[in-house]
Amino acid sequence: MAKTFKILFILALLGALATVGITYGVYQQVKDSIPTKEEMKDIELQIPLRIYTRDEKLIGEFGEQRRSPIRYEDIPHDLENAVLAAEDSNFYHHPGVDIVGLLRAAYQLVSTGEIQSGGSTITMQVARNYFLSFEQTFMRKFTEIFISLKLEQELSKHDILELYMNKIYLGKRAYGFEAAAQVYYGKHLDELTLAQYAMIAGLPKAPSRYNPVANSSRALIRRNWILQRMLTLGMIEKEAYQNAVEAPVTAENYGIQPDIEANYVAEMVRHELYQSYGEKLYTEGLVVYTTIDSERQNNANQSVYDGVMAYDERHGYRGTLDTRTNLVSATLEEQQDVFKNFSNIPSWTLALVLETTDTNATLRLEDGSTFDLSFDGISWAAPYINENYHGKNPKTVDDVLVAGDIIQLRPDDNTTWRLAQSPVVQSALLSLDSKDGAIESLVGGFDYFSNKFNRVTQSKRQPGSNFKPFIYASALANGYTAASVINDAPVVFHDSNLASAWRPTNDGGKFYGPTRLRQALYRSQNVVSVRLLDEMGIRPALEYIKHFGFDPNELPRNLSLSLGSANLSPLQIATGYAVFSNGGYRVQPYLIDRIEDRAGEIVFQAEPMTVCNDCTMLENDIDNPDAPNKGLFDTDSGVIELPVAPRVIDSDIAYIMYDIMRDVIRYGTGRRARVLERSDIAGKTGTTNDGRDAWFSGFNGDIVTSVWTGFDDMSPLGRGEWGGSASLPTWINYMRAALADTPASYVNKPSSLVTVRIDPDTGERALPGQSNAMFEMFRKDHVPERRMSARSEQAGSNTQNNSSSEQAPSSNIAIENLF
Known part of the structure; x- marks a missing residue:
């Protein structure tokens, strides 16, 4: 007996020594793979780039791994229990490895020659996910064990569980449970139910097999097994268990849902930062806060959408996507399957016409439901002929649709559907703070997912009359006044820079004779603008216009410049208009306010050039706008030093131009904007030759907004489409909300301006007692001389005596111009 015990003892000792030897040998093989203490405590997740509005609404996310890291304190208790029940119920009691599980895995390995189950604890899964590959080999398993034991020594259980959850x-x-909550339920973790916690807790074992979207029945079985485990382990009560197992599967593929639609903005930010960060941009966990205001961005999206759809419906219905009469009697599955062949706009739906009557159409929608579309949702659909003409307006549903038609529908007041078609026309909107250039909203086109081309920044189109204010400002700087008279009469120019003789005309071919510059701008008279530039000279005009931020090399050096023939982007136009809005200063548009790293530390903070009205100037070189200008600003946190926007035009000129452009809205081509009932707004329409581009740019003392509408292939917009009809309504809708509940903000009026009474026909100083005299503003060095008697020669009989203090012109005056 003693001999047997001795033999067994020796064998056990040898086995122990062998085990130690093997363990030591294995350790020597894998020790270089074991992370150091510092590496374990300095674990960094791959976190995608996230972009937010200035009020912290998510705009977009870029990165292959969707991940939203959370702290242990933020893990819901029910989720923690569900994960422990599913993966490692003994987590808080083992040293990092589960001996029983490992022995079971070892037995399977010896008996089958393959690793069938890893016996992995949560700690071992963390070791594998952070430090190792997923290959199933003997040596990798031993490395995993050693790393797990070391993790348990260096980190707390809560730290390890937090790493696992993320x-x-x-x-x-x-990647991680917060991201899963958003992807499968469109919610944050703390908004989920017990049943939903159990559902996502079942995913780590096999994400594809137990996916609740792709394999709902199999996912349901695993969810209920986890709930049963939680009940058995005393983690939940019987009632909670019963309610959870009876809950339906509600998971869908939500993806990471942004809080606000601003895809053009997100792409602009991504593209700019990629130049500096490269591929690391998508994993470093940078958080970007833009200058975008979420409410104004939503309003911009809706305004562009409504403007495009209004244009599209005005020009008629181009027809259904297809007609398949055999589908009317097909099965529901066959009817729904056909929709896969067609693309659509987000938030719209496709539909199959099942039956029509005079008053409505019965439709099969994509989701399988039926819907009765009334004639009211179809009545706009006169047949499209071309952009200039459409057919007769329909009188019944049968005039538009037949059974078997496949059509598009768009939401109508969020309660019903309306017949629609994907528009071809495009529109873009940019709105910025004129005091520092912060971009508050930006829409680069109708639908980013259909066409990612950003028309605010990438498209260069002719602004037409939208450019005229810069010509007129140049004239004021070169000795002209708002009362200067230019003869609006036929003229032929033989400019060596033009291909042939040029005969500019006004819209409708009408001429008005001698016209004051104020009138000419708010009526948008082409001939006056051309004659004015011809008199003034192209070179001095270009020299002055560059102060607004335009590159002279991008501007034509001929008289067509006066009618906006340059190719410019909405961003450039809005930047130029900001100079009028802020009283003569040039700001630089900017989109990124600050960037934070994964730890929340600010790695970039914008310091925009800001208009300095009430600050103390430290440096200011007016003659050199590009020189560094600095000033001290009073803020809530004290006095700070910031870059100051350089003054680029005289404040007197900025205000006179502002006042003239207020007349554009009061009396001229922008009269539709009077619906806003705002006395502080000013602006200018613009329509190019053949109506290929339609613009409206407008502002008050704080905000500048430019809207462009046109076709990407530069086709004409069609008869009756001008800046005032195609773009101004979008501008009005946007500014109505942007200016709501805000006080009037006027451009500062310099005290140096002088107001005198003038003769409306000649622009000269009015005679004492002259009955038709009117007021006009002048710079103090450009006030007309006082007259005591009438001149023997009058400058014409133009009697449209309208200025900022007069009545509106008669209705026969042209309300727009073409280039």
Whole structure:
């Protein structure tokens, strides 16, 4: 007996020594793979780039791994229990490895020659996910064990569980449970139910097999098994268990949903930062806060959408996507399957016409439901002929649709549907703060997912009359006044820079004779603008216009410049108008306010050039706008030093131009904007030759907004489409909300301006007692001389005596111009 015991003892000792030897040998093999203490405590997740509005609404996310890291304190208790029940119920009691599980895995390895189950604890899964590959080999398993034991020594259980919750892959590119909550339920973790916690807790085992979207029945079985485990382990009560197992599967593929639609903005930010960060941009966890205001961005989106759809419906219905009469009697599955062949606008739906009557159409929608579309939702659909003409307006539903038609529908007042078609026309809107250039909203086109081309920044189109204010400002700087008279009469120019003789005309071919510059701008008279530039000279005009931020090399050096023949972007136009809005200063548009790293530390903070009205100037070189200008600003946190926007035009000129452009809205081509009932707004329309581009740019003392409308292929917009009809309504809708509940903000009026009474026909100083005299503003060095008697020769009989203090012109005056 003693001999047997001795033999067994020796064998056990040898086995122990062998085990130690093997363990030591294995350790020597894998020790270089074991991370150091510092590496374990300095674990960094791959976190995607996230872009927010200035009021912290998510705009977009860029990165292959969808991940939203959370702290242990933020993990819901029910989720923690569900994960422990599913993956490692003994987590808080083992040293990092589960001996029983490992022995079971070892037995499977010896008996089958393959690793069938890893016996992995949560700690071991963390070790594998952060430090190792997923290959199933003997040496990798031993490395995993050693790393797990070391993790337990260096980190707390809560630290390890936090790492697990943020790293584990849960399908649909979701890494971590917060990301999974957003992807599968469109909610944050703290908004989920017990049943939903159990559902996503079942994903780590096999994300594709137990995916609730792709395999709902199999996912349901695993969810209920986890709930049963939680009940058995005393983690939940019987009632909670019963309610959870009876809950339906509600998971869908939401992806990471932004809080606000601003895809053109997100792409601008991504593109700019990629130049500096490269591929690291998508994993470093940078958080970008833009200058975008979420409410104004939503309003900009809706305004562009409504403007495009209004234009599209005005020009008629181009027809259905297809007609398949055999589908009317097909099965529901066959009817729904056909929709896969057609693309659509987000938030719209496709539909199959099942039956029509005079008053409505019965439709099969994409989701399988039926809907009765009334004639009211179809009545706009006169047949499209071309952009200039459409057919007769329909009188019944049968005039538009037949059974078997496949059509598009768009939401109508969010309660019903309306017949629609994907528009071809495009529109863009940019709105910025004129005091520092902060871009508050930007829409680069009708639908980013259909066409990612950003028309605010990438498109260069002719602004037409939208450019005239810069010509007129140049004239004021070169000795002209708002009362200067130019003869609006036929003229032929033989400019060596033009291909042939040029005969500029006004809209409708009408001429008005001698016209004051104020009138000419708010009526948008082409001939006056051309004659004015011809008199003034192209070179001095170009020299002055560059102060607004335009590159003279991008501007034509011929008289067509006066009618906006340059190719410019909405961003450039809005930047130029900001000079009028802020009283003569040039600001630089900017989009990124600050950038924070994954730890919340600010790595970039914008310091925009800001208009300095009430600050103390430190440096200011007016003659050199590009020189560094600095000033001290009083802020809530004290006095700070910031870059100051340089003054680029005289404040007197800025205000006179502002006042003239207020007349554009009061009496001229922008009269539709009077609906806003704002006395502080000013602006200018613009329509190019053949109506290929339609613009409206407008502002008050704080905000500048430019809207462009046109076709990407430069086709004409069609008869009756001008800046005042195609773009101004979008501007009005946007500014109505942007200016709501805000006080009037006027451009500062310099005290140096002088107001005198003038003769409306000649622009000269009015005679004492002259009955038709009117007031006009002048710079103090350009006031007309006082007259005591009438001249023997009059400058014409133009009697449209309208200025900022007069009545509106008669209705026969042209309300727009073409280039």
